[in-house]
Amino acid sequence: MRTRVKICGITREEDALTAVRHGADAIGLVFVEASPRHVSIAQAQAAIRSLPPFIAVVGLFVDAEPSFIEQVLKEVRLDMLQFHGDESPEECQRYARPYMKAIRVRPDTNLLQYALDYPRASALLLDAHVEGVAGGTGQRFDWSLIPADLPMPIVLAGGLNADNVAEAIKQVRPYAVDVSGGVESQKGIKDAGKIAAFMRGVTDAAL
Numbered sequence: 001m002r003t004r005v006k007i008c009g010i011t012r013e014e015d016a017l018t019a020v021r022h023g024a025d026a027i028g029l030v031f032v033e034a035s036p037r038h039v040s041i042a043q044a045q046a047a048i049r050s051l052p053p054f055i056a057v058v059g060l061f062v063d064a065e066p067s068f069i070e071q072v073l074k075e076v077r078l079d080m081l082q083f084h085g086d087e088s089p090e091e092c093q094r095y096a097r098p099y100m101k102a103i104r105v106r107p108d109t110n111l112l113q114y115a116l117d118y119p120r121a122s123a124l125l126l127d128a129h130v131e132g133v134a135g136g137t138g139q140r141f142d143w144s145l146i147p148a149d150l151p152m153p154i155v156l157a158g159g160l161n162a163d164n165v166a167e168a169i170k171q172v173r174p175y176a177v178d179v180s181g182g183v184e185s186q187k188g189i190k191d192a193g194k195i196a197a198f199m200r201g202v203t204d205a206a207l
């Protein structure tokens with residue numbers, strides 16, 4: 001089975017459709033004001049309005065107020081939530097949606113403990129730890145820090161691009177990969193050629 005692909009930081013309808021045309025399984029919308037990929041509710045609605053069926057829409061939040069998340073959920077058709085801050089298991093669990101908990105991995109991060117702490121997460125999303133930045137940094141981390149026996153699906157993120165995604169998949173064997181900066185021409189604007197090359201890398205890893 002091919003590794004699933006989420007393309008994150010979609011801000012425009014044309015980029016959502018380009019991602020899907022090249023085989024992405026999910027797209028991510030960043031509801032984080034400080035991010036250059038931030039979308040308003042209206043932009044999010046526009047970006048996903050012509051998506052075909054069976055494409056998952058993931059809403060990304062960083063330590064957001066519950067009232068804001070509820071408001072987004074009322075107005076935007078999100079299939080899954082991605083919590084990329086310091087949200088507790090209780091905070092992640094309070095919405096009627098499956099969720100992924102993002103962990104920014106450092107050499108001393110105990111990923112097995114995170115898997116135990118977030119038993120209701122659909123997956124742990126593993127990203128690079130960069131001091132003072134929540135995510136979308138384009139930095140990768142040392143994949144050998146990921147235990148082989150994590151009892152939960154892994155979504156691998158952090159600095160992935162067409163040149164390293166096949167190697168990443170072969171080494172880590174994640175359920176899915178998540179990319180943002182590696183398929184952009186500028187922050188928040190996706191590049192069809194880079195998306196195509198990234199998807200080829202994912203396919204090559206399965207050969």
Ligand SMILES: O=C(O)c1ccccc1N[C@@H]1O[C@H](COP(=O)(O)O)[C@@H](O)[C@H]1O
Nearest residue numbers: 008035135136138157158159179180181
């Ligand atoms: O994309 C952002 O701007 C962002 C902002 C705040 C938290 C997370 C964000 N993106 C996520 O970061 C990882 C890695 O991104 P990249 O491929 O290294 O650019 C990914 O999960 C994005 O969803």
